[in-house]
Structures are given as C-alpha cells and as structure tokens.
Amino acid sequence: xxxxxxxxxxxxxxxxxxxxxxxxxxxxxxxxxxxxxxxxxxxxxxxxxxxxxxxxxxxxxxxxxxxxxxxxxxxxxxxxxxxxxxxxxxxxxxxxxxxxxxxxxxxxxxxxxxxxxxxxxxxxxxxxxxxxxxxxxxxxxxxxx
Numbered sequence: 230x231x232x233x234x235x236x237x238x239x240x241x242x243x244x245x246x247x248x249x250x251x252x253x254x255x256x257x258x259x260x261x262x263x264x265x266x267x268x269x270x271x272x273x274x275x276x277x278x279x280x281x282x283x284x285x286x287x288x289x290x291x292x293x294x295x296x297x298x299x300x301x302x303x304x305x306x307x308x309x310x311x312x313x314x315x316x317x318x319x320x321x322x323x324x325x326x327x328x329x330x331x332x333x334x335x336x337x338x339x340x341x342x343x344x345x346x347x348x349x350x351x352x353x354x355x356x357x358x359x360x361x362x363x364x365x366x367x368x369x370x371x372x373x374x
Contacts, residue, residue, distance in 0.1 A: 230264050231257055231356045232295065232330045234323070234339035235272035242273075242281055250340065252362030257338070260364040264293040266329050268322040295329055304328045308351060315350055319343040327353050 233254065240250040257263040270289055277285050305321070305328040312319055320343070327347050330337045337344060338356035348355050359365035 230293065230333070230335045231262050232326060232333075232335055232337050233257065233263050233265060233269065234326060234337055234341065234344070235269045236340040237338050238269065238273045238285070239276070240340055242277070242285065247340075249358065249362050253338070253358035253364075256358065256362055256364040257356075258288070258292070261292075262364055264295055264335070265289055266295045266326060267297060268325055270294075272322065295333060297325060297329055298332070301325065301328050301332060304332075308347075312347065312350060317343070317346045317350060319347055323347070327351055 237250055237254055240246045241254045254263070273285055274282060302325070305325045308328055309321060309324050312324065323341060323343060324347065327337060327344070331351065331353055336354045336356040344355060347353055357365065
C-alpha cells in the first residue's frame with residue numbers, strides 16, 4: 230500500500246500535469262495499492278475545480294482511507310519539533326501524513342521536496358514508481374514507530 234499525497238493527486242488532475250505522475254497514480258489505482266487520509270482529502274477536494282470534485286470523490290470512495298489516530302497527532306507534534314530543531318520546516322499536514330505512513334509501515338508518494346528531507350530525518354520510505362510509472366512493489370514499508 231502507498232499513501233498518495235495531495236501533490237500527486239493535484240499534479241495528475243492537471244490537464245498539462247506531469248505524465249509520469251499521471252501514469253504512476255493510474256498504476257497504483259489499478260493495482261489497488263493507493264491509499265488516502267483525511268489531510269489529503271481536504272487538500273485535494275477543498276482545492277479541486279467544481280468539474281473535478283465528483284470524479285475525485287469517486288476515486289477516494291473506493292480506495293482505503295487511513296484514519297489519523299490520537300497517537301499520530303501526538304507523534305506528529307514531536308516530529309514537527311524534531312524537524313524544526315534540525316532546520317527543516319515542513320507543513321503540519323505533511324508531517325501528519327508522514328507520521329500516519331510510518332505507523333502503518335507504508336510508503337508515501339509525493340512530489341513535494343520537503344518529503345525527501347523528512348524521509349531522511351524520520352525514517353520514512355518514499356514511493357518511487359517503476360519504469361514508465363508502473364507500480365513498483367520493491368522497497369515496501371518504512372521504519373515503524
């Protein structure tokens with residue numbers, strides 16, 4: 230399973246979006262490997278064009294939704310302080326997404342560069358699509374909390 234960040238959903242929904250992101254997301258959906266969480270839903274659906282909302286909602290209705298638990302929020306606060314002390318500033322919602330992925334021991338698929346910095350500091354494993362954007366099952370999971 231791969232937790233798909235809003236940066237991928239948004240890029241894939243753009244008419245002129247990156248073809249690699251589009252193909253990779255499609256592969257994850259076809260393989261039933263894509264998952265979401267509430268911060269992603271809020272970012273994507275809250276910012277989606279009116280004509281895109283229904284289609285996006287349909288995608289989200291059929292993929293696994295990982296709930297943020299109280300311990301995720303507590304751990305995310307700890308990670309935010311840890312990252313800030315190391316000179317890394319990342320949006321709270323992305324820290325929460327990374328924390329949820331760590332708890333579930335799954336990868337995150339994101340385009341935002343701060344995920345690379347968080348991965349190095351938090352032990353998060355990022356998803357890298359296979360050749361041509363295909364689903365790549367290798368390197369599954371990160372280091373759990």
